[in-house]
Amino acid sequence: MRAPDLPLPTYKPKDFTSDQDVRWCPGCGDYAVLASVRKALPKLGRRKEEFVFVSGIGCAARFPYYMETYGMHSIHGRAPAFATGIKLANPDLDVWLVSGDGDLLSIGGNHTMHVMRRNVGVRILLLNNRIYGLTKGQYSPTSERGKVTKSTPMGSIDEPVNPLALALAAECTFVARCIDIDAKTLTATMERAAAHPGCAFIEVYQDCNIFNHQAWFYASQKDARPNNTVDLVHGEPLIFGENRDKGVMIVNGRPRAVTIGEGGVTEEDILVFDETDRTLAFTLANMHCPDLPEPLGVLYCHPDRPAYEEASRTQIQDAQADGSADLQKLVDGPDTWMVGS
Amino acid sequence: MRAPDLPLPTYKPKDFTSDQDVRWCPGCGDYAVLASVRKALPKLGRRKEEFVFVSGIGCAARFPYYMETYGMHSIHGRAPAFATGIKLANPDLDVWLVSGDGDLLSIGGNHTMHVMRRNVGVRILLLNNRIYGLTKGQYSPTSERGKVTKSTPMGSIDEPVNPLALALAAECTFVARCIDIDAKTLTATMERAAAHPGCAFIEVYQDCNIFNHQAWFYASQKDARPNNTVDLVHGEPLIFGENRDKGVMIVNGRPRAVTIGEGGVTEEDILVFDETDRTLAFTLANMHCPDLPEPLGVLYCHPDRPAYEEASRTQIQDAQADGSADLQKLVDGPDTWMVGS
Amino acid sequence: MTHQLTERPPVSEPTPVETVAVRFAGDSGDGMQLAGGQFTSAAAIRGNDFATFPDYPAEIRAPRGTTFGVSGFQVHFAAKPIHTPGDAIDVLVAMNPAAFKMNVGDVRQGGMIIADEDEFTKVNLKKAGYGPEESPLADEILGQRYRIITVPLSRMVREALSESGQGVKEIDRCRNMFALGLVCWMYDRPLEPTINWLQSYFGDKKNRPEVADMNVTALKTGWAFGETTEAIPQRYAVAAAELPSGRYRKISGNEALVLGLVVAGKKAGKQVSYCGYPITPASDLLHGLANLKRFGVQTFQAEDEIAAVASAIGVSYAGGIGVTGTSGPGLALKGEALGLAVMLELPIVVVDVQRAGPATGMPTKTEQTDLLQAFYGRSGEAPCIVLAASSPSDCFETAIEAVRLATRAMCPAILLSDASIANGAEPWMVPDVSAIPEIEIIHPEALSDSDEPFEPYLRNEETGARRWAIPGTPGLEHRVGGLEKQDITGDVSYDGPNHQKMLALRAEKIAKLANVIPPMEVGGDVGAETLVLGWGGTAGAILSAVERMRGDGVQLAYAHLRHLNPFPSNLGEILGRYKRVIIPEINSGQLRMLIRGMFLVDARGVNVIQGRGFHVDELVEGIQNAMGDKS
Amino acid sequence: MTHQLTERPPVSEPTPVETVAVRFAGDSGDGMQLAGGQFTSAAAIRGNDFATFPDYPAEIRAPRGTTFGVSGFQVHFAAKPIHTPGDAIDVLVAMNPAAFKMNVGDVRQGGMIIADEDEFTKVNLKKAGYGPEESPLADEILGQRYRIITVPLSRMVREALSESGQGVKEIDRCRNMFALGLVCWMYDRPLEPTINWLQSYFGDKKNRPEVADMNVTALKTGWAFGETTEAIPQRYAVAAAELPSGRYRKISGNEALVLGLVVAGKKAGKQVSYCGYPITPASDLLHGLANLKRFGVQTFQAEDEIAAVASAIGVSYAGGIGVTGTSGPGLALKGEALGLAVMLELPIVVVDVQRAGPATGMPTKTEQTDLLQAFYGRSGEAPCIVLAASSPSDCFETAIEAVRLATRAMCPAILLSDASIANGAEPWMVPDVSAIPEIEIIHPEALSDSDEPFEPYLRNEETGARRWAIPGTPGLEHRVGGLEKQDITGDVSYDGPNHQKMLALRAEKIAKLANVIPPMEVGGDVGAETLVLGWGGTAGAILSAVERMRGDGVQLAYAHLRHLNPFPSNLGEILGRYKRVIIPEINSGQLRMLIRGMFLVDARGVNVIQGRGFHVDELVEGIQNAMGDKS
């Protein structure tokens, strides 16, 4: 299917822009993500026809329609399974899965978990707006406790699920978080995800302008972001804050936000980030504002586990290696007998 | 429904034994669990009719038939949802969910995750035999990589899911692990689970005598257990080993097995277990033989989050508090008009 | 084409007309649903009969001005009983070119189109797919076909609110009220109900009295424009309809379902637990019930449709009334668990607000294509009770009936509604709640240890239902499950003859319900040779079509089914009386298949599957054709 | 009742008989399936026709001696063509009291029962639910009705293997081989095939030659016991059957499906990816295909049935042959995704090995109750191709046909099998694989940027199918999804008339397949007034019943459907020829409903739903009754 002999054109974002009108609400964070994706794809060294965008159902899940690539807008919650089938049939395709928090964590939570633990080489963008957009504003599995929505007029009584923690527990080999309007980090993270052999998961804080506006403003807005988030750089200490004078330390096994220079804290005390440490990633995934800054960037990367579709292909190739498969013999089975003649 | 005025009889295990013939294979680990459960229930201070056992489908899921309580053998993977409904309708029932690894982690993984994050007050016994028993021996989500089964003749290529890690990521408020034939720990853990207000999860290492015999022998057998497992006691150091001379230390954020007295390690260096520390629990959940001992007992307990069904009941009670609900008014709606007469 | 605002003497008395269909159409963000809803209330208060048809896009708020973002609300109101939202529109309010384009085809020849001329800019024309110089307002052919009234609507609203101190965005949000005011003037509808609503909603509830004031001003400006403009020389009056006398309210199908479920719970003396997962067009059931906790109702937003139905079954097992609601794709997901409910013999109610399929299909549009799914969408033979509501208000009684039948037969009941009745509204004579009969449920009582063992599958002879023993009751401990049950004991059984017997028992108890449901009534001409048979939300259109044809001298009988499984006991006998049976459906013939298969009647169909209810015109034509076919 | 082992002269030449049904019955752990399977092979090698019926409990290995743990394997073999595993048993081998109890009712009057007397201990009698002194071996009435041969089977095996050095447990595992040896002696079947199998399986594959030896000894001891005992005075010979000449093998339905799918993939030039989730009785498809990776087959054990069908759809989208297999409850779960496949117009094959429902039902037992689910178990109108295999070997061709039709029409095909044909076996004349026609699939070719935009929903005029453009092909980038599609372009469309058109196009392309499927053939008497019409796994029983009745002088025609959607094009015409149509089904009348509804034919049913195939006797009676009904 793949034609590696074909030259790689120099693409521009518009080459990845389909002729379909974009139907999100004005001001929706999905627009920014779409722009970033269109910007990132030309950098990935792949021909246009090798990309497949797969989604479930929801506002975010309209994504494939807007990409001038192959695409499938499937059914609610099952996109990871469709994507798995595509990868199994053709591991050489570059499959991107874009869907919402309801889609991938409520009805689709199980498929999300299994595509991760299998390490299917799919890149997942979870557009997390902490709400059901398309169905007009019910609470989602990531909505905060007490949230008043159409379906929870007295406030939600569920503990929200933490997508990063879940991905880590599900053995996902690449776990990251970005913000819709931060094109730079998102594009860079997508490039890393594209290079990852297994399942790559990126949670995107996405603003739903209509039903959950400003939910992420504490993290996405210029003034708030420095104090409420921390950018992860492998090998670098977890320093944050407008004046870059704050940091995260581990005290008694638990993370704590500190100010460098106060209470005898020096830069050396600050936790150094190691993206290969899954336990550390779990710790960071569980840091929440306002007590602690929320991590942005790649939390965990473990590139050595083989991708599922490759392992599957290898088994088939191994089984075929001796070339002894004889179809007529197979159909004959171990024992035959003659009747007549 | 509940009749708290009825006296509490003194029960014996046989009072919880139904008239149904037990249909597991001879030697199946499920028998031991059944015996422990029948032994534990009389200690829980509840009348027999308050117990409901719910299960999905599988060998383990036959459990309810054998208990002289209320019970429902439901469909594959959905037991957490049935249990949620029962608890919602009547929070005073003591609902136990017993099912297998395929049931609760493969087809039912999502419901398992959601019953946990909602903190529904259900006690879950996951009988993990790392195989599909009832369907005669396919690999399950907990089967180890490379496992040869009927459906994976060249070995499984999936990373197994870690039930404890998953429960922790899913915000479960009580997470424990026991072994089928260790009646003492199992009974004690069940007693604690029964006292827990929210969702209590107990993974049980269970031997499938027919399709995955001895899978857990490294942890369950007298000679192997001391060196391959560590019993968790809140506030106590993680010491294990036949001679209780081994321990777990955290080095560079990662757990390491050490021998006390060797390389300058003293008992003080050994990690002290704190069952309220979720990150620590995640670290322990990810300890695997042979590198590290596998933890047994209660990994995590957070009894302060209200149970879902209670929160739901409270909202209804609050809404009803002023007693102003007038059905006729409701049906009339805000605006009516007269026609004729 | 711009319109000059000049003073003029008040126009003459309104001309009386019998029925009018008005459609408000604009962007999703233009507040058309609100304008339409308020206009409906104004019609209601004047004692008209009415039926409404909201039609909105699947997108939340598509970019302004695009055709796919157009939202419409049609109000059919009349001085006589009517049964549909109307075929052709008398008045279209088009807030922009896209709304014009998407709706003009539905306006009757000679009908009026009121357009906001300020929105017919080049940019907007292009967004709507017109050429830059191609304004339809200037189109001669259209101008001959329709009475196009151009109004500088945006400009006038901005002017009227120029001193509000608010920005243009806020001000423009009041355009819908101008349009409403103008239409109210045209049809002599009072403004007060709308003014009251604006003040209570924006003023009290949202605590934004300034917004309420702006809207009121816009509304009055619209009215005043009517008074002063000469473009609309005529006002119309639609007299009160002769409806049965009583107290009325406006109600939509989803509202009526909510009320019906609440009342059914009270009448059964049980807590209703609604376990749902959001899906268009059923989500409002969850929203509506979530707001009624003060009536002891419980709601649970599950993680998916399977968990929703499973938890509803859990609720019923524990002695509550488990209800779940969804639309077609969700019903498909519930099939397996419904099979279990059939085996466990527990009463749950499953509402399916049908929408256009297959797959995601056209999720905001209506269709009647889940009937056979409701009958057969499960493995093995797993019969359920099947009911369908025939109109918005009929949802109320159908919901109560579903709970009554499900608890009587200890069997799941599937209640079919559809997008058009769910969102459409009509006047409803409010029932006296205390007069609604109780739903009698008897649970077996506690046993002591010395008693005989409890037999959960022992049946009530009259109903064929097993006993509903509730966890928590001493002595009734028992296990249920999906493996075939031994008759009476409920133990697991792999015995062949027992299996056949249980299959029969499960089917029979549903069949027995035919003894307690009303026989089917036939309307129309006594000696007619043709019966028009319908089910579900097409009742109004069928009735209208049949009445029109009878008015034209065609002899017709008609009947409508609320009960589909079981059918009313006299259905076969009635079918046998007619030479022709014609079944109009918004599907390709699902009831027809059942009727033909069960009664061997050569029923013909009228089948228009276009995401909307029947137009009376096309139904008349379809029935005529079907009558011809046969003869 | 104990049996004395004494020398005696060899018995006379075996008496020829035409057909024999033998059932081996014992504990789940007793190896009855193995004994039965080997005996079948021995019958096959002697050129008999045969049909088998394994019947095992849902429990893996229930506690020894209990009635619910009994496992049985019936072999019907004959000197003439036969089509069912047989109604009444001629010889029952009962390895313990529970096996005796559960199976004695199926033995024909005068039939033989060989019982292991050593197992009829008080303990075991009690486990089987007999009184301690109530051994059925001593029951006079039974003794008159049957020829009960008691054999000290366990004792003799232990004696024979006393020097094997193995424990009693290991030794007792060879009891099945003793029984097999004895039955082989009785019917003069060769031991060599079994000996060869034992040596290759235990000796080579499991590397336990000592176990092979023990089993061989037990087998020979059984034979020798036959030679020496006087209790069985008679041997029987079943001559070779006159089957069409050719090379034969034994095959079960699940095996044939596996082979059919592999061959279909090769004939289509495509990789088959089987995406499944284990479920009885379909799991062996996954197991079988997982072992055939050397033929380029891929298997994927998904997390559930929904993921299985979804990944199969993903496979087909990417250009492979996506196949999923399941049983009834699993099919229910796949409904929603199947609706999507209908909308995407992608070819997948869904195998449903039907089992007794509803719910978990009786999972190891057979039933034909998913036909209407296959037709209607989805939301909206989502027609799929529906096929059913009629016998174990027929599964092979039906699988190829399913792939052929699905890829031709670009539509999901549901292939119905059932538990009895899945596990039953029969002789099969092995086809010449090279003679099987290719499955032609043409994908659209790459386009360059300058070409017209690609139109994924443009259709082939002849087939009505859209084009299958594969990701990776330059220039064919396109998006598919579950929202209604615009004709030709495949864009999202909410247009009503387009929707109706697309519904029609999706239905029509299936209807068009009727042009390429063979017309239905009718067998039996040319002038008959009665047609017996069947579908699926009842073919053999229907044929046997019809033949028997015709032998008795009843005029009957019969026909059997492989294609259910679409039906063969001549079905309506054929139905019209007969005064009576009788449809036997293992359900309460699902095909009957369809036939009545579509063709208005007053078809009668014969419906036995007891978790097993029809007995020829009851079918004859049922057909007779149905014929009477009508006249």
Ligand SMILES: Cc1ncc(C[n+]2csc(CCOP(=O)(O)OP(=O)(O)O)c2C)c(N)n1
């Ligand atoms: C089976 C099924 N159930 C429910 C729905 C209705 N539905 C569509 S999207 C959606 C949730 C959308 O939320 P999310 O995934 O967070 O996406 P967003 O719209 O917020 O981007 C739901 C419940 C559906 N389409 N299909």
Ligand SMILES: Cc1ncc(C[n+]2csc(CCOP(=O)(O)OP(=O)(O)O)c2C)c(N)n1
């Ligand atoms: C919908 C559905 N799919 C598949 C099955 C078949 N099935 C029954 S139990 C089971 C898995 C059993 O494994 P597990 O949950 O680990 O339980 P165990 O038997 O090992 O105790 C499967 C796949 C089913 N009953 N229903």
Ligand code: SF4
């Ligand atoms: S509803 Fe929210 S998520 Fe959906 S398109 Fe509108 S702003 Fe975006």
Ligand code: SF4
């Ligand atoms: S198959 Fe395994 S899990 Fe199932 S009953 Fe037997 S030993 Fe137990």
Ligand SMILES: [Mg+2]
């Ligand atoms: Mg969302």
Ligand SMILES: [Mg+2]
């Ligand atoms: Mg298991």
